[in-house]
Amino acid sequence: MQTTRRSAAIDNGLTPWGFALALATLALAGWLRETRVEYLLVGWAATLVSAIFIAPGAGRERFWRGAATVLAFAACAALSFAQHAIGRARDDWPRYSAALRGAATDRMRVELDALAKQFTEGARAAVAAPGDRARAFDRLASLAGGPGERGVV
Structure with missing residues (x-):
């Protein structure tokens, strides 16, 4: 029974979506600790990858995947603007x-x-x-x- 559930989670993209979004979250949290552009690049890339795995979900699952990914995009955008302002001040x-x-x-x-x-x-x-x-x-x-x-x- 567990094998069936695991394969279903992989088939509908839940595992890769969750991994990508977790990586994006960790990268953006890393940026908050140390404002480096590398963290933003990883955050953007992982968020884009997570967006690929929204569609395989169904119903509410797809909605919540999309909502979480949109929030990750918003966080990436906000931190990118902040990085730009910090760069201007530093330079x-x-x-x-x-x-x-x-x-x-x-x-x-x-x-x-x-x-x-x-x-x-x-x-x-x-x-x-x-x-x-x-x-x-x-x-x-x-x-x-x-x-x-x-x-x-």
Whole structure:
């Protein structure tokens, strides 16, 4: 009986598919430990081989083989993009670092400009508060809320 099951597993490609996907998983895990392109090449090759053995499966088995292989392809693609970014940083750090600083400076400038606009609008609203104390507090109460420590003195 076991011989029949084993031959059925080989006939429908389960064993080679499982081996290929396991190899892809180990290679990609190796890349996470040590970012080397060799791990990515093995991961891509093993994932491509596993894709060949999706079709022999039937029904749910084919679906799950396909889903696992698609996830392996997605992992290969994500790690390839990461490898490219790491390579750019490693090969030309001064330019890469300058680009990061420039992007961070631009984001900070946008945020500070928005914050300055909010504070200016708050100051104008505070100056335009009515002379009656109760109504002034009612109007200024809305200026004290918001993110961060804000208040009206």
